[in-house]
Amino acid sequence: MLDRDVERGVLDRMLAEVREGRSGALLLVGEPGAGKTALLDWRVSAAPGVRIARVTGVESEGELPYSALHQLCGRMLGHLDRLPAPQADALAITFGLRDGPAPDLLLVSLAVLTLLAEVAAERPLVAIVDDAQWLDTASARVLGVVARRLQSESVLILFAARERPRELRGVAELPVPGLPEHEARELLRSVITWPLDAHVREAVLAEARGIPLALLELPVGLSPVCLAGGFRLPGALPLTGRIEESFRRRIDALPADTRLLLLIAAADPSGNAALLWRAAGLLGLGAGTSDAAHDAGLVTIGVTVTFRHTLVRSAVYRAASPADRRRAHAALAEATDASADPDRRAWHRAEAAAGPDEAVAAELEASAERARSRGGLAAAAAFLERAAELTADPAARADRSVSAARAKYQAGDREAASALLALAASGPPDELRAARIGLLAGQMAFASPHSGDGPGLLLDTAGRLERHDTVLARDTYLDALTAAVYAGRFATTAGLPQVAAAARAAPPAAGPSRPADRLLDGLSRLYTDGYAAGVPLVREAVSAFRTAELSVEEALRWLYVACHSAHDIWDDDGWLALSSRYVRTARETGALSLLPIALSARIGMHLHAGEFAEAAALAEEIATITAATGDTLPAYGALALSGWQGRTAEVSRLAPVVLDVVAARGEGMGLTLVQHTLAVLHNGLGRFGEALAAAEVATASPHETGFTNWALAELVEAAVRTGDRNRAEQALERLAATTGPSGTEWSLGVEARSRALVAGDAAAEDLHREAIDRLGRSRGAVAQARAVLVYGEWLSRQDRVDQARATLRDAHDRFAAIGAGAFARRALTALTFVGGEVLPRAAPSRATLTEQELTIARRAREGRSNPEIGAELFLSARTVEWHLRKVYTKLGIRGRRELRSADLAPHLPESG
Incomplete structure (x- = not known):
C-alpha cells in the first residue's frame, strides 16, 4: 500500500472509536481504480476485534429492491427476534420472508439500525459498502438514513463510491485522489520492468493521473516494442473508458x-x-x-x-x-428457478426479448406488484417501465406507462415520471386514461415547486373522473381543495373560490357517506357560502373523523385535512382529538415519512394549550427525522415555537429559511403561517408597528384559511396599539365572520378579547371578562393568558392600580410558566409601571439537559421502554440507553425508578 497515510489514519481513528462503543459512517470518494477497495481491504478487513459485513453494488442490479440490503443483512437475520415486533415485521416483509402491507421505508431503516446495533452488541461491527453508486435505490436510501442516525452502537459503515450518491448526503466524505508523483512512478516501475524511454514514461504517468488501477492495467497487453515506440493512449476517451479498454483488449x-x-x-x-x-x-x-x-x-x-x-x-x-x-x-x-426467484427471472427474460412480448410484459407487471408490496417503489417503476416498452398494443402500452409514471413519482424520480406521462398521453384517446394522467400530473404539481398549478390540474381531473368513478372523483375534488388552501395566493389556474364552487357541484356520494365525503361537502360549502352555512357541515365531518373506523389509507390521507378543518372552524376539541389520532396512526403503522407532518399538526395544538415543552420535544423529533431522511419539510413547528417563546434570534434564523422554501414550493399557507408567527413575536415584544406589517401580509389572502383567521386577531391588536382604529375595525369584522358562526368558547373568547381592544371604556370591561371566562373553558391557555394581559393593561390605563397589579402579575406568571418569554416581559413591563414586582427566577443548573436528553427523559418517565423511545425518536435502543446514562448523571440519580420523581425543571435547556 503506497502512500495513503492520511486515509489510513482516518480509518484507524474510526476503527478505534467503534471498538470503544462509538459509531460513525464515512464515504470514500474517488475515480474508478483510485484504490478505494484496496484501501478498505488493507486497513479494515484484517482489523482485529471487529465483525465485518460486506456488500458491493452492481450496476445491473440497481432495479431489484433491497437486493444490496439483503446481501448485507442476510446473515444477521438470526437476530430478528430481538427487534420490536413492528421492526421485525418490516424487515421480514421487505426480504420476502412473510407477506404483509409494504412497510414505510423509514420503518425499514429503523429496523436495520436496530438490527446492526443488536449484532454489534456481541462484537463491534464494520459494514463495508463498495461501489455504492450502483446500490439499488431502496437499499441506498435505507443505508443513508442509518448512517446519519448512528451514535453509540459500536457500528461503523464505510461506503466507497465514484461520486457521492444523493441518498448518502450528510455522510462524512474522505476523498481518495490519485497517488502523488513519487508513488505513481514507483508503482509504474513495478509493472514495466524493462527499460523505458523517459518521454514515454512521462506520457504514461500523465495519462494515468496517479490512478493506481490505470498504472497497473493500462500497460498490460502492450508489448515493450509498442511502448518504446511512443505509447500514447487515445485522448478522446475518459480515464474510465481507457482502463475499460485495457481490460477489453x-x-x-x-x-x-x-x-x-x-x-x-x-x-x-x-x-x-x-x-x-x-x-x-x-x-x-x-x-x-x-x-x-x-x-x-x-x-x-x-x-x-x-x-x-x-x-x-x-x-x-x-x-x-x-x-x-x-x-x-x-x-x-x-x-433461474421461477418459484424461488421470479423477479430476477422476469428481468432476464425482459433483457432477452428482441421486441414486444406480452407474456414477458405480464411477468414484469407481476414482479412490479411484488416489489411494491415490499416497499421497492424504484424497482416497481423499473419493471413497469420495461413492461410498457415490451407492449405492442398502443392502448395497453399507454396504460402501463401511466402505472410506471406513478411508480416513478412515488419513488422520487419526477423527471422520469413526467416523461412517461408524456408517452402515455400520446397513446390512443381514452377519457379514463386521460383522467388518470391528469390526476397524477396534478398531484405532482401540488408536491412540486410549481404547487400553484396543482389545484387547477386536480380540478380538471376531478371533472373528467365524474363520469367514470364517483368516489375517485370526490376524493380528487377534496385533493384539489386541499391543494388550493395550500397554494393560497400562489394558485395559478384555479384558486380556492373556483375549486370550491366546482366541488360544491360534484356528484353526491353513492352509498353511505364516508367522513371524506362529509368533509368535501362541508368545506366546499364553507368556502362558497361562508362560515354560517359551512360550519355545521364541517363540524359533522370533524365529528365523523373522530369516531369513524378509518382504514389506514383513509387515516393517513385525510387526517391532516381534517385537523386543519377543525382549527379552521375554531374547534380545539376536534383539533386535539384528530391531531392525536394522526400522530398515533403514523406511529403505529410505521408511516414515518408522514410523521413529521402529523407532528407539526400536534405541535400547533400543544402551543395553543400552552404546552411548550411538549411542543419542543415534538419539534426536536421532527428535526431528528428530517435530518435522517434529508426531507425538506419547512421547520414550521420550530419557528412557531420560537415565536411564542419570544426567541428573536432563533426566529431571525429560521424565518428566512422557511420563507425561501415556502416561496420555492409556492405554498401561500406557509407564507401566512410565517407572517402570523412574526406578528405574534412582535406583539409580544410590544413592537406593534412591525406586528402590524406582518399581520397585514398574513391576512392579505382570505384563501389561506385557519392561519389567516388567527392572524386577524393579531392585526386587531397591532392596529389598535398603533392608533389605526379603522384598520382594527375592518380586521375585527372579518374575524367575527368566522368566530361568530363557529360558536366555540375558543372562537367567541378570541372575538371578545378583540372587541374589548376596539370598544370604548364603557363596554370594554365586560368584554375583557367575557374573553377570560370563555377562553378558560377552552383549551387555549395562551389565548386566555393574553386576555388576562390585555385586561391588566386596560386596568392600568384606568388607574385601577391594585387590580392592575394583581391581573398583570397573574398574566406574567401564566406566561412565565408556559415559557412565552416575550409576553412575560411585556407583562412585567406593564406590572413595573404600576409599581408591582415578581420574584426573579432561579438560575438554571449547570447540569443542563440537552433537548434530546430532555425528550428521552420525559418518555422514560412515562414508562416507555428504550426500544419504544428509539422507535419514536429514530434512534437505536443502545443510543437511548447511552443518553439516559448521561441524564442520570446530570440529575444525580441512579436509574429509571428515581427518574419518575426527579425534578427536571432546574435542568431544562434554555428553550424550555
Whole structure:
C-alpha cells in the first residue's frame, strides 16, 4: 500500500472509536481504480476485534429492491427476534420472508439500525459498502438514513463510491485522489520492468493521473516494442473508458467460449456460481471454459463469481454484441428457478426479448406488484417501465406507462415520471386514461415547486373522473381543495373560490357517506357560502373523523385535512382529538415519512394549550427525522415555537429559511403561517408597528384559511396599539365572520378579547371578562393568558392600580410558566409601571439537559421502554440507553425508578 497515510489514519481513528462503543459512517470518494477497495481491504478487513459485513453494488442490479440490503443483512437475520415486533415485521416483509402491507421505508431503516446495533452488541461491527453508486435505490436510501442516525452502537459503515450518491448526503466524505508523483512512478516501475524511454514514461504517468488501477492495467497487453515506440493512449476517451479498454483488449484475446461464459457472469450480478454453470450448460459451455479467464486474472469462480474489478464486468458486457447479450440473459432466465426467484427471472427474460412480448410484459407487471408490496417503489417503476416498452398494443402500452409514471413519482424520480406521462398521453384517446394522467400530473404539481398549478390540474381531473368513478372523483375534488388552501395566493389556474364552487357541484356520494365525503361537502360549502352555512357541515365531518373506523389509507390521507378543518372552524376539541389520532396512526403503522407532518399538526395544538415543552420535544423529533431522511419539510413547528417563546434570534434564523422554501414550493399557507408567527413575536415584544406589517401580509389572502383567521386577531391588536382604529375595525369584522358562526368558547373568547381592544371604556370591561371566562373553558391557555394581559393593561390605563397589579402579575406568571418569554416581559413591563414586582427566577443548573436528553427523559418517565423511545425518536435502543446514562448523571440519580420523581425543571435547556 503506497502512500495513503492520511486515509489510513482516518480509518484507524474510526476503527478505534467503534471498538470503544462509538459509531460513525464515512464515504470514500474517488475515480474508478483510485484504490478505494484496496484501501478498505488493507486497513479494515484484517482489523482485529471487529465483525465485518460486506456488500458491493452492481450496476445491473440497481432495479431489484433491497437486493444490496439483503446481501448485507442476510446473515444477521438470526437476530430478528430481538427487534420490536413492528421492526421485525418490516424487515421480514421487505426480504420476502412473510407477506404483509409494504412497510414505510423509514420503518425499514429503523429496523436495520436496530438490527446492526443488536449484532454489534456481541462484537463491534464494520459494514463495508463498495461501489455504492450502483446500490439499488431502496437499499441506498435505507443505508443513508442509518448512517446519519448512528451514535453509540459500536457500528461503523464505510461506503466507497465514484461520486457521492444523493441518498448518502450528510455522510462524512474522505476523498481518495490519485497517488502523488513519487508513488505513481514507483508503482509504474513495478509493472514495466524493462527499460523505458523517459518521454514515454512521462506520457504514461500523465495519462494515468496517479490512478493506481490505470498504472497497473493500462500497460498490460502492450508489448515493450509498442511502448518504446511512443505509447500514447487515445485522448478522446475518459480515464474510465481507457482502463475499460485495457481490460477489453485482454478479453478480446480469450477464446470465444470463454468470452461467452464471462458474458453470462457479467449479465448476472448475483455472483451465484451454481446459476452461472447451469446457464453455461444450456449453451454447451463446459467447466474448462473458465480456465483462460482465470489465467488472465479477470475473474475468480468459486462458490461465488468475483470479477477482478467492476470495470472488468462492464468491459465484458459492453464488448458483447446485442445478440450475444440476449443469449446470455435467455440462458440465465431458463436457469433461474421461477418459484424461488421470479423477479430476477422476469428481468432476464425482459433483457432477452428482441421486441414486444406480452407474456414477458405480464411477468414484469407481476414482479412490479411484488416489489411494491415490499416497499421497492424504484424497482416497481423499473419493471413497469420495461413492461410498457415490451407492449405492442398502443392502448395497453399507454396504460402501463401511466402505472410506471406513478411508480416513478412515488419513488422520487419526477423527471422520469413526467416523461412517461408524456408517452402515455400520446397513446390512443381514452377519457379514463386521460383522467388518470391528469390526476397524477396534478398531484405532482401540488408536491412540486410549481404547487400553484396543482389545484387547477386536480380540478380538471376531478371533472373528467365524474363520469367514470364517483368516489375517485370526490376524493380528487377534496385533493384539489386541499391543494388550493395550500397554494393560497400562489394558485395559478384555479384558486380556492373556483375549486370550491366546482366541488360544491360534484356528484353526491353513492352509498353511505364516508367522513371524506362529509368533509368535501362541508368545506366546499364553507368556502362558497361562508362560515354560517359551512360550519355545521364541517363540524359533522370533524365529528365523523373522530369516531369513524378509518382504514389506514383513509387515516393517513385525510387526517391532516381534517385537523386543519377543525382549527379552521375554531374547534380545539376536534383539533386535539384528530391531531392525536394522526400522530398515533403514523406511529403505529410505521408511516414515518408522514410523521413529521402529523407532528407539526400536534405541535400547533400543544402551543395553543400552552404546552411548550411538549411542543419542543415534538419539534426536536421532527428535526431528528428530517435530518435522517434529508426531507425538506419547512421547520414550521420550530419557528412557531420560537415565536411564542419570544426567541428573536432563533426566529431571525429560521424565518428566512422557511420563507425561501415556502416561496420555492409556492405554498401561500406557509407564507401566512410565517407572517402570523412574526406578528405574534412582535406583539409580544410590544413592537406593534412591525406586528402590524406582518399581520397585514398574513391576512392579505382570505384563501389561506385557519392561519389567516388567527392572524386577524393579531392585526386587531397591532392596529389598535398603533392608533389605526379603522384598520382594527375592518380586521375585527372579518374575524367575527368566522368566530361568530363557529360558536366555540375558543372562537367567541378570541372575538371578545378583540372587541374589548376596539370598544370604548364603557363596554370594554365586560368584554375583557367575557374573553377570560370563555377562553378558560377552552383549551387555549395562551389565548386566555393574553386576555388576562390585555385586561391588566386596560386596568392600568384606568388607574385601577391594585387590580392592575394583581391581573398583570397573574398574566406574567401564566406566561412565565408556559415559557412565552416575550409576553412575560411585556407583562412585567406593564406590572413595573404600576409599581408591582415578581420574584426573579432561579438560575438554571449547570447540569443542563440537552433537548434530546430532555425528550428521552420525559418518555422514560412515562414508562416507555428504550426500544419504544428509539422507535419514536429514530434512534437505536443502545443510543437511548447511552443518553439516559448521561441524564442520570446530570440529575444525580441512579436509574429509571428515581427518574419518575426527579425534578427536571432546574435542568431544562434554555428553550424550555
